Amino acid sequence: MMHLKISKIIKGEDVDKTFKSEEATSVSRRDFFKRTASVSAVAAVSILAPGALFADDINIMEHTKWGTTLGDECNYNPYGLPSKYEHNVVRRTSALMSSAGDMHAAISMSPLHELSGIITPNGLHFTRTHNGVAHVDPNKYRLMIHGLVDKPIVLTLEQLKKYPSESRILFLECPSNGAAEWKGPQFNSLQFVKGMMSCSEWTGVRIKTILDELGLKPNARWMLAEGSDGSEMSRTVPVEKVLDDAMIVWAQNGEALRPEQGYPVRLMLPGWEANLCVKWLKRLKFGEEPWYAKEETSKYTVLTASGRSIQHFYANEVNSIITSPCPEKPWTDLKVGDLVEIEGLAWSGHGTITNVDISFDGGKNWREVNLKGLVLPKAWTRFSYMYKYEGKPLLLQSRAVDDSNNVQPTVNQEKEVVGVEGVYHRNAICTWEVNAKGEVNNVQVRS
């Protein structure tokens, strides 16, 4: 754009036509991934050979509608909304994302291909419910903490919020993230391959702070966490985790939790599967023996090829995914020699990301790439690599390493230990196949 020479001004409509035909040739194989006119406008101009006629960009040459009219009143939307143009940036679901015959016990996926940085906007946070989204009246909300404590307690929401609060940036991931792909790739989309996760700043109180006051009995080994929704979601949590970094949270990215995330209060176990972070939290009970709730027996246990199942599988292990390019954001508008940023997300429930490597040849050779921005424990971490596009087919992979000495496994490494029927806790390396046209497909390298 910077080298634009103004040689001839073409009337608006002609320019539009030029752009449209350019768009037609750069359209990806699926019309729903159509580029917008303004994006291809840039491409249209920049691929013209020197000396050729440059079309002047109507968006520069003419006044815009928004520059020549009065905008909305400043508080037109008392609760702000995204630009209308962003209406396709939404959570998505599919019948396969339901544990049942309807969408009340189901999952919706975050549009990872549209997210920047490490914070997920609240309206785009992935959602998993087991009996629909409950709408709790905050005035009627009560939290009970009892069992093996010296002093049991009931708190209203306002009383809970009087405890000294802390805020932490933490990812939340459903342990079935990627579960559709144990036996092979299924979805040609980043949103469905890895969208059962999000990352937010959560605010609440450490449970230990409350326990200091209540007095935890020394024989307490486990804590039952119970939700107040129709599914009365309950899970057993080891006391060790409770005393380390467990929180009771009421805020998400600066505002109250969204109903889908457990308004008004949920449990937050940093790094651990989101199902354990019980929403619409109602009761914490300390005891000596585990409870064997439905969601830690029938579900959320990992059936291995031995026929036996791993139970109490807590942390989401070290993991990573390339978010750009991806099937939704292909490289179809690049030409050979263009510099382009390969970007991605890495995360680990065991600690902090220390390294990310990427491979262009399906895992044969790797190079370490840069981390960027905040690098925090149990939070999304961005990585980046500036790549000179060669127009050649690639098998793009990323592999993360964390400070608990975890290295992300290959599909085969994970399959060897777990088999393909585990459903949960799949963290194998993902592969995007970039073809000669720059289209991106979800594939797997396996034996």
Next chain:
Amino acid sequence: MFKLDHKSILIGISVVASTALLLTGCLSSPSSTNSSAKAQSNELTGPYAGKLGAIDGGVIYPRENGMYTAYVLNEQSTEGINHGRVPTENELNAWNLDALPDGTGLPEGEGSVEEGDELYEANCASCHGDFGGGGHGYPQLAGGNQDKDENGIVKTLKNQRLEPGMDAPKRTVGTFWPKATTLFTYIRDAMPYAHPKSLSNDENYALTAYILAQNGIKIDGEKMTDEYVLNAEKLAKVVLPNNDGFYPNIDGPEGPANVKAFFADRAKNIGAGVRCMTDCKDPGMEAAGAKEAELVRIDYEMADVVPPYSTVRDLPPESEDVTISKAEKMYNESCKLCHSSDRMGAPAVGDVQAWGSVTKKGFDQVLRNSIDGMGGMPPKGGNDSLTSDEVKSIVEFMIDSSK
């Protein structure tokens, strides 16, 4: 590859348009350089001070000098904070309902298999199928082969769908669940799905008895016949076939320590990678005895997503009047669960043919059926608080939407 017409084919059978072994060369090359694989140790490797030893095998970060990793701590004293109050005895009794596998916490009450059969037909079969056999897209509660191998492992749980057409391991109460107390507490707390917590303890014992009986469970060697009456004491005695099918062992004083030991050896127990940088050979593949890597592409793409994929940035389609009628709202709340599809035998809203035969009976008869109930259709859809006029307006809405 992008065909949508195979969308009903489920996961699992989608292997393998294998192609190009672009990788063969490298992957079968002799053992790889291993530039920076780190040995497991308690040494800190990352940017923050910490040590391994968390129960999940991860790092425990210290809280020292007012800091916790990058965060400044809020460590002010809460002594005497004294918010909230001690719950009353009745409040505790009202909420303290959980039960342990040894029966601790189970309530009084009893119910027979036969009573459970009737309750199941009326409240559960529409979703979970006759005899708990599934088939409506909802979880299957009974069935599956419980035969064990010489190591006491339920054989069918070893099924691995590595090829198309192989049987999935079946996870029902009889083949997979470890504890029967879970069945009682879960039904009591969470079922029936649309009206959780609406059944009495006697009814929940009866339903538990029925589902256990459908799974062929014996209690103290006794078969659960129609007359069998289940109560807390007997429920605590149930040993389900897959009781020993889970690890690590979480019971008793060593429970947490077992878990910690298990996750400390992640490479062995849950699978871990190796940080090879050049000419890498996939160690997992070697272990599998495979010579070549395959590039597996999507066979049947799951592309039936809602809302449909799009990355276009344009103005949304002219919004029609999005305010929905009161009737539609009530329909969404009380009827949609069953009437959005014909899965449960209800006429699906929008299905012209199905509603054509419904309305043949005449509106008055159809309305009466909706108010009084009929077959799998509960009176007023199970929502007693609806007035007859409200039901009328909903039925009108349903008929209008199905023309």
